[in-house]
Amino acid sequence: MKSLVQEGVETIFGYPGGAIMPIYDALYGYRDQVNHLLVRHEQGAIHAAQGYARASGKVGVCFATSGPGATNLITGLADAMIDSTPVVCITGQVASHLLGTDAFQETDVIGISMPVTKWNIQVTKAEDVCDAIAKAFYIARSGRPGPVLVDITKDAQFGETEYKYQPFKKMRSYTPMPKLNIDEVERAAELINSAKKPFLLVGQGILLSNAEEELVDFINHTGIPVASTLLGLGALSADHPQYVGYLGMHGNYAPNVLTNECDVLIAVGMRFDDRVTGNVEKYAKQAKVVHIDIDPSEINKIIPAEVGIVADAKQALSELTQKCSAGNHAAWINEFHVLEKVEQEQVVESSIHPVSEELRMAEVINLLSEKSKGDLIVVTDVGQHQMITSRYFKYKQPRTNITSGGLGTMGFALPAAVGAKLGNPEKTVVAVIGDGGFQMTIQELGTIMQFNVDVKILILNNNFLGMVRQWQELYFEERYSFTDIQNPNFIKIAEGYDIMSTKIEDRINLDRELQKMLDSKGAYLLEVVVGKQENVFPMMETGAAVNEIRLN
Amino acid sequence: MNIESITASQSEMDGVYRYTIVVNTSLDQVKKVVGQIEKQVEVLKAFYHEDEDVVYQEIALYKVSTKLFYNGSSERILRAHGARILTIERGFTIIEKTGHPEELQLLFNELKGFGILEYVKSGRVAISKPMKTLESYLNELEHDELF
Numbered sequence: 001m002k003s004l005v006q007e008g009v010e011t012i013f014g015y016p017g018g019a020i021m022p023i024y025d026a027l028y029g030y031r032d033q034v035n036h037l038l039v040r041h042e043q044g045a046i047h048a049a050q051g052y053a054r055a056s057g058k059v060g061v062c063f064a065t066s067g068p069g070a071t072n073l074i075t076g077l078a079d080a081m082i083d084s085t086p087v088v089c090i091t092g093q094v095a096s097h098l099l100g101t102d103a104f105q106e107t108d109v110i111g112i113s114m115p116v117t118k119w120n121i122q123v124t125k126a127e128d129v130c131d132a133i134a135k136a137f138y139i140a141r142s143g144r145p146g147p148v149l150v151d152i153t154k155d156a157q158f159g160e161t162e163y164k165y166q167p168f169k170k171m172r173s174y175t176p177m178p179k180l181n182i183d184e185v186e187r188a189a190e191l192i193n194s195a196k197k198p199f200l201l202v203g204q205g206i207l208l209s210n211a212e213e214e215l216v217d218f219i220n221h222t223g224i225p226v227a228s229t230l231l232g233l234g235a236l237s238a239d240h241p242q243y244v245g246y247l248g249m250h251g252n253y254a255p256n257v258l259t260n261e262c263d264v265l266i267a268v269g270m271r272f273d274d275r276v277t278g279n280v281e282k283y284a285k286q287a288k289v290v291h292i293d294i295d296p297s298e299i300n301k302i303i304p305a306e307v308g309i310v311a312d313a314k315q316a317l318s319e320l321t322q323k324c325s326a327g328n329h330a331a332w333i334n335e336f337h338v339l340e341k342v343e344q345e346q347v348v349e350s351s352i353h354p355v356s357e358e359l360r361m362a363e364v365i366n367l368l369s370e371k372s373k374g375d376l377i378v379v380t381d382v383g384q385h386q387m388i389t390s391r392y393f394k395y396k397q398p399r400t401n402i403t404s405g406g407l408g409t410m411g412f413a414l415p416a417a418v419g420a421k422l423g424n425p426e427k428t429v430v431a432v433i434g435d436g437g438f439q440m441t442i443q444e445l446g447t448i449m450q451f452n453v454d455v456k457i458l459i460l461n462n463n464f465l466g467m468v469r470q471w472q473e474l475y476f477e478e479r480y481s482f483t484d485i486q487n488p489n490f491i492k493i494a495e496g497y498d499i500m501s502t503k504i505e506d507r508i509n510l511d512r513e514l515q516k517m518l519d520s521k522g523a524y525l526l527e528v529v530v531g532k533q534e535n536v537f538p539m540m541e542t543g544a545a546v547n548e549i550r551l552n
Numbered sequence: 553m554n555i556e557s558i559t560a561s562q563s564e565m566d567g568v569y570r571y572t573i574v575v576n577t578s579l580d581q582v583k584k585v586v587g588q589i590e591k592q593v594e595v596l597k598a599f600y601h602e603d604e605d606v607v608y609q610e611i612a613l614y615k616v617s618t619k620l621f622y623n624g625s626s627e628r629i630l631r632a633h634g635a636r637i638l639t640i641e642r643g644f645t646i647i648e649k650t651g652h653p654e655e656l657q658l659l660f661n662e663l664k665g666f667g668i669l670e671y672v673k674s675g676r677v678a679i680s681k682p683m684k685t686l687e688s689y690l691n692e693l694e695h696d697e698l699f
C-alpha cells in the first residue's frame with residue numbers, strides 16, 4: 001500500500017476476495033489516504049480505472065482477487081491495450097506452494113493476460129513487491145501507455161519485508177521515449193512545405209503526449225486542415241477553423257473523401273485502424289505519407305510511410321513547426337467546406353431537425369452539445385449512439401471524450417463514467433449509452449449509489465441492438481436475428497438504486513429534461529426513447545474506399 | 553504464419569537469452585512480426601535474417617535397428633553423410649547428424665529404406681554473418697534512452 005501511495009495513487013476501483021484479503025486488510029489502514037470504490041463486478045473495476053486514466057491522464061488502478069476476479073478483468077485489459085490506456089491491475093493469487101495444483105480460485109492469470117497487457121508479472125515473495133509495483137507504474141505510463149497486471153500470491157501478501165520503495169528508472173530492453181531523428185523531421189518538413197494539399201490526421205497520441213498546444217501551433221503556422229480519429233476527438237477543439245471533422249466508417253464526409261485527394265498525408269499519434277482506412281488498397285494512394293508515432297511497430301504496419309518518425313508527438317510536432325514554413329491552404333480547406341455542405345444538407349439537417357414524430361439520436365446529442373457548449377466529459381458505450389455522439393457532439397477540450405475505440409466493448413460506458421468523474425471531479429460527466437450496452441454493466445448503478453458518484457446517464461433507447469440491426473437491414477436482407485431487445489423498466493431500476501430519473505418520448509420535453517439532467521445534483525438517469533429503426537450515415541461499407549463513403 | 557522451429561538458450565552475455573525463430577513467409581510479414589516482438593517490454597532486440605545472411609545448423613538423431621549394419625552399407629552411408637554413431641546397443645543404434653535441414657532429410661530418406669525406429673530433429677541455431685555484436689547493440693540501447 002505504501003508503494004501505491006508513493007506512486008501517487010489516490011483512487012482504486014476494486015472487489016475483494018479470498019486471495020487478495022491481506023491487501024484489503026492493509027488498505028483498511030489507508031482509508032484516509034486512498035479512496036477505494038467497491039464496484040459490483042471486476043469488469044466494472046477495470047473500466048472505471050480506464051475512465052479514470054482517460055479523464056485524468058494518471059494511471060488507473062484496480063484490485064481483484066484470483067480466479068474469476070482476475071478473469072473478469074480480461075475484457076478491460078484488452079480494451080486498455082488496444083486503446084493505449086495506462087492501467088495497473090493488482091490481482092491476488094493463491095499461495096505460491098499451491099500454484100499449479102488447481103487450488104480453489106486458482107487460474108493462470110499471467111498466461112491469460114499476456115496477450116492483452118503491455119507487461120505482467122507474478123510476485124511470489126514479499127521482498128519483490130515494491131520493485132514490481134514501481135516497475136508496473138513506470139511501464140504503464142511511459143512510452144505508448146498500456147495496461148499492466150501484477151499478480152501477487154497470498155503468501156507474498158502476508159510476508160513481511162523491509163520497505164524499500166524506489167521509483168523505477170530504466171530498463172535496457174525498453175525505450176519509452178525514442179530519440180527524435182532530426183533528419184527524418186527535415187524530410188517531413190520538405191514534403192509538407194512543397195505540398196499543395198497537405199492533410200493532417202490526429203489520434204489519441206496527441207492527448208497521451210499532451211501535445212494539444214503543439215498541435216495548435218503547428219496548424220496555425222502551416223495552415224493545414226486537420227481531421228481526427230475517434231479517440232483523437234477533443235485533441236483539437238471542434239471550433240478551430242482548420243478542423244474539418246471526424247474520420248472513419250461513420251465519420252464526416254469531407255475528411256473521408258478528401259483523404260484520397262490530398263498530396264501529403266500527415267498522421268500523428270494514430271494507427272490507421274481499419275475503421276479509419278476502409279479498403280487499404282484504395283487508401284490515399286496518391287499521397288505521400290508522413291507518419292509520426294511513438295511506437296515503431298506502427299510505422300508501415302498498415303499504410304506505408306514515405307517518412308516515418310518514431311517519436312513522442314509533442315516533441316515531433318514542436319520540431320516540425322520550426323522546420324516548416326508558414327502556409328495558407330484556404331482554397332484547399334474550402335474543398336472540405338463544399339463537401340461539408342453536402343453532408344449538412346443530405347444527412348445532418350434531417351438528423352438534428354427531423355420532421356418525423358420520433359425523436360432521433362442526433363437531435364438529442366446536438367442539443368446536449370449546444371446546451372453544454374461542449375463543456376462536458378462525454379463517455380460513450382459502443383454502437384449507434386456512440387457513432388452519433390462522436391459525430392454530433394462538438395468536443396472542445398482534451399480528455400473530454402471517453403469511449404471504447406479499438407475493442408468496441410459494450411458495457412464500457414457506465415463504469416468508465418464512474419472512473420471519469422473520480423478522475424476529473426470538476427467536470428460534469430455524461431454517459432451516453434444505448435439500451436443494450438447499459439444492461440451489460442448495469443450493476444454499476446450500485447457503485448454510483450453507494451459512493452454518490454455524480455454521473456449523468458443518458459440512455460438513447462431504441463429497443464434494438466441498433467448497429468447490428470442496421471447491418472442486418474443493409475446486408476442481411478432485414479433478417480433481424482436477435483437484435484430486437486425487450487428492455488426492463490429503466491426508471492424503476494434507477495429508483496431501486498435511489499437514482500433520480502426521467503423518461504421522455506416526445507420532442508417537446510427534450511430541451512427541458514436535458515437541462516434538468518445537466519442541472520441536477522448527484523447522479524441522474526434520463527431515458528430518451530428514440531426511433532426504433534434509425535440508421536447512422538454516412539457509412540463506409542466493408543471493402544469500400546474512404547471516398548466511396550455512402551451518404552444514405 | 554507457422555513457426556518452423558524455435559530454439560532458445562543463454563547467449564554470450566550473462567542474463568541475455570537468445571531465441572532463434574524460423575518462419576517461412578514474406579519479408580513484409582516478417583518485418584511486422586519483428587516489430588511486434590521488439591515491442592515486448594522484456595525483449596532487448598529482434599533481428600530478421602534471410603538464410604544467406606546466417607550460418608546455421610540443425611541436429612538430428614536417427615534410431616535404427618542395429619541389424620542395418622549387417623549388410624555392409626553402413627560405412628558408405630555414414631561417410632557419405634558425414635554422420636556419426638552415438639551408441640550401439642543390442643537392438644538399436646543411434647546415428648547423429650548435424651547440418652542443414654535438406655541434408656538431414658537426405659540421410660532420413662536413405663535410412664528410411666532400412667526402417668527408422670525413431671527420428672528427432674532440433675530447431676535451428678544460427679549466427680548472423682554481420683560483425684556487429686549483440687553487446688554493441690545493447691550499448692547503443694543504453695545510450696539511446698532519454699529521460
